[in-house]
Amino acid sequence: MGDVTGLRLEGVAREYVPGQPVLDGIDLDIPPGEFVTVVGASGSGKSTLLCLIAGLARPTRGRVLLDGQEVLGPGPDRGMAFQTASLYPWRSVARNVAFGLEALGVPKAVRAERVAWLLEEVGLSRYASVLPGRLSGGQQQRVSIARALACQPRVLLLDEPFGALDVQTKEDMQLFIRQIWQDVGTTVVMVTHDVEEAVFLGQRVLVLSSDPGRISQDITVDLPEPRTLEVRRSAEFLALRARVEDLVRAEHRAHQARV
Amino acid sequence: MTDLMTRPEIPAVTPRRVKLLKTEVSRRTAWILRAASVLVPLAAWWALSVSGLVEDTFLPSPPEVWTAGLEMAESGDLPADVLASLGRIGAGFGLAVLIAVPLGFAMGTLGWAQPLLEPVIGILRYLPASAFIPLLIIWVGIGEASKIALLVLGVVFFNTLMTADAVRQVPTRLLEVSAILGAGRGRVAARVVFPYALPGILDAMRVNAAAAWNFVVVAELIAATSGLGYRITRAQRFLQTDRIFAILIVIGLIGLTIDITLRLLRARVGRWAT
Incomplete structure (x- = not known):
């Protein structure tokens, strides 16, 4: 066991x-x-x-x-993050984090809640609608980790x-x-x-x-x-x-x- | 002491002032240069045509060309011809894109599609499309079909290879990340590869739209009863060089409009890339 x-x-x-x-x-x-x-x-x-x-x-x-x-x-x-943040550059920070949840078929309302919580957790709530290109290297890495954690790996x-x-x-x-x-x-x-x-x-x-x-x-x-x-x-x-x-x-x- | 190697030194040099190869100009200068780029040739043409050095039949003056253009516009010929040519480019180029984008997408993503398609397309694209005109006429007649076919032939291979290149630019890491996030192949194709490659695909389309516009006119020079190319051959028969000039200018302006439209679309779609 x-x-x-x-x-x-x-x-x-x-x-x-x-x-x-x-x-x-x-x-x-x-x-x-x-x-x-x-x-x-x-x-x-x-x-x-x-x-x-x-x-x-x-x-x-x-x-x-x-x-x-x-x-x-x-x-x-299993979630994973690499040395390069490898975010989707055309997706906002929130939609980057939501990617795995979309693939999993999580309903929109649940998705939004989970993404909001994750962004709060990584301290990027106010950047939710910003494109990743605007963020610093450290911030991008936080998004990448939040994205990896979205599906509760x-x-x-x-x-x-x-x-x-x-x-x-x-x-x-x-x-x-x-x-x-x-x-x-x-x-x-x-x-x-x-x-x-x-x-x-x-x-x-x-x-x-x-x-x-x-x-x-x-x-x-x-x-x-x-x-x-x-x-x-x-x-x-x-x-x-x-x-x-x-x-x-x-x-x-x-x-x-x-x- | 003596068998130690002496440290080689170079003679003293006075540093020379060097400049960077790439130079910049101010915004104002850039606009002046842009205006000159169009106005200087126009002025030269005008001066030459009124100087009497060249006969009027060979080189009509800008006002004569303007009048000829207005005449054709008022008679309704020119608008009809513009519509005919645009219809052909819409059908031919549209068809080429509909074939090229999925094919290029497959070549850029599926391991087997690349070695299967690259050699044959690589050969086909070097066969000049215009050389196919006689064959096309034999195959599908002198109607619309042969003109559309010429356009497709002229554009589809280049557009396929350029689309494949754009698709291949997608970083492997991004594909790996997507798979780890649980996205299947269909989702990755639609939600990752396509958006990433779209600016590149539009770039390819812009380059090939210019080629397509060339092929429309070529197709209409051969066997047509409408279109801008047809109008040029008509004018030639009656030695109406002023009309030919007017049509050439219209062709140039329409080409420019297509280019600017695709450029704006590209800028909008590719905002994230800047």
Whole structure:
């Protein structure tokens, strides 16, 4: 019974070129509501991992299961946001957020209510009727996250969502995504190349190795909740960050030595 | 010390003032230039026609052309011809767009449609449509059908390939996002690909409308009993160069109107892109 809920990856491998797996032997259990971050050197298959969970790619071997059901393709039970906000530029902010609800056939009145709530949640209510081109990078990313959350996904997948933002905005967005996660209660799997971000946000940090990508470390982050900017200056945080940085660096060096 | 490589250095240069290749002019200057662009050739034509250097039969003066135009307009010939030509472009170009847009859409989205259609259309578009006139007359006669067919042939292949290009511009990421949001292929085609590609599709139509307008006149030069091209051949028979000039100006103005209309439509539809 307890086995069936949450996200589970069983012996997952993915090859783009036969015989050269990008990911191999991934076994992973993520209980509902957990905030997991994934770090790893470039080429470790971080993004591929998210694509497999999203159903944009199928594993070459193994299975991805969500609440006991095999993932066979993309669908609204998993929301996703990318580094580029990828909004529909001709649709207003509100209609961007509504896209998934329209596809789901949610009645107009319910849709409007849900969109209004989401925009309130991401602090963009007054931009509801504005085209995305008018928004800043951080605001666009908020819309993209609101859009991903519209259909109440069981898992929110984030692929380096703050990678293109300036430092200040990035910090705001980190606190923002934490807040959203607490309000919505969905599982979050976030890929990032920023170790500080991974340790600050995750309840659990997965470190991936390269060629092939495997989970080399699965670290539970025991930092006080809620995560505030003070947590970031604590000795425990700094120690943990240094530890993860060393792990990622070691993987990177090993990868460099092989190529 | 001596076996160390010396650091290569270049002789001192005095920096030269350089300018950017692209230059801008003020709005006022731009308007003056725009006016000159039309008025200078007009003045040159006028001066040449009244100078006596060229015989009047070859180069009528602007007032003569104006009078000839008014005559044709008053007799009702010119409006009828304009309507006939516009009817043909409406039918021929309209048909071409109706074929080209779905075909181009398919080529830009469906993996198998591209390799299936691209080679044959790539060849067909290099066959000059005008060279098909004799064939078309043999196939469908000298009536309206051959003129419409010429228009379609002249435009449809280019318009298909350009539509396919516009459709291919849609970022893959946007398609992925849409699938993750639960939108099926039909919804993605109608609600994502089409709106994204529409400005590009209209651009393609604008370019091809100009070509279509050319082909109307060509078709009417061959075998027709109405239309602006037909009116030109009539005028030629009686050496009425003033009439030919008047018709050419009308053709130019109608072309310009079509272009501006599509441009405005494009600006309206593509507001989000700016």
